[in-house]
Amino acid sequence: MQAWLVEREDAATRVQFRVRRVLHRERSPYQTISVVELESMGRALVLDDAIQVTERDAFVYHEMLVHVPACAHPRPRRVLVVGGGDGGTLLELARHPEVERIDLVEIDRRVVEVSRRFLPWAEAAFSDPRLTLHYADGARFLERPPSRFDLILVDAPDPVGPGEALFGDAFYEAALRALQPGGMLVTQSGSIWFQSPLLAAINRRLARWFGRVHTYLASVPTYSIGPWSFTVGSSGPDPRAVDAARARRLATRYYTAEVHRAAFVLPRFVQQQLDEA
């Protein structure tokens, strides 16, 4: 690996991070898995040369993926995580004692094994006694889910390779069937600058199946220049409304009830793109 990790935003834009050390690199049946230490961002899990998490900014992404739907749902008891092999989403779910059971479906066993070995939070996260781990394609898994869920958290990579199936219309239809009445699905939906067609497509597809669809934003520097988007589909409560008492009890670093409400306020050009989608 070169001394700089180059993150590709689009065909004409790249961001690079200086690599201090390469800790691990292998080819699994699904992808190339690397763990590197970046001078500015700490340890990073990299799949097919795309950064998935880094020690320094992972908390922003995982707190926003988990706590927004979890504090909008009145009582999330059963949660499904799709993807999420780095354990960051599980770590945030550990802050929700009302969750009784967590299923996590990850396609690549090696991502979990490598994360547990190299990422400082992962071993504790995967030791959650409420967790059942499934190694399977999340889209296939949802065709015959073991039960119905209150929340489905889609912690997916970019929609290329094995991750592509996690952004399709059929996936969202199956997800709705796998949710309890009033359940919610949240997915990362890409950069507002470099993946706006993806964000619009996710909104359009979710709106076919879910009564309420809302996008919210946070800045995750190792994912993209500028805000990153998340989109939630709800068959019940308004995801913009937060249980502030529950939000206050979480010992978070980024997420608060105020951040929850503010994150749904979109710049006009983004709102227009979604209205026209």
Ligand code: SAM
């Ligand atoms: N937060 C990250 C991001 O936006 O880049 C995603 C991180 S997480 C490591 C993504 C995980 O999804 C990977 O471990 C990958 O192996 C897994 N994955 C990809 N396609 C999948 C599929 N079809 N079913 C289940 N897991 C999948």
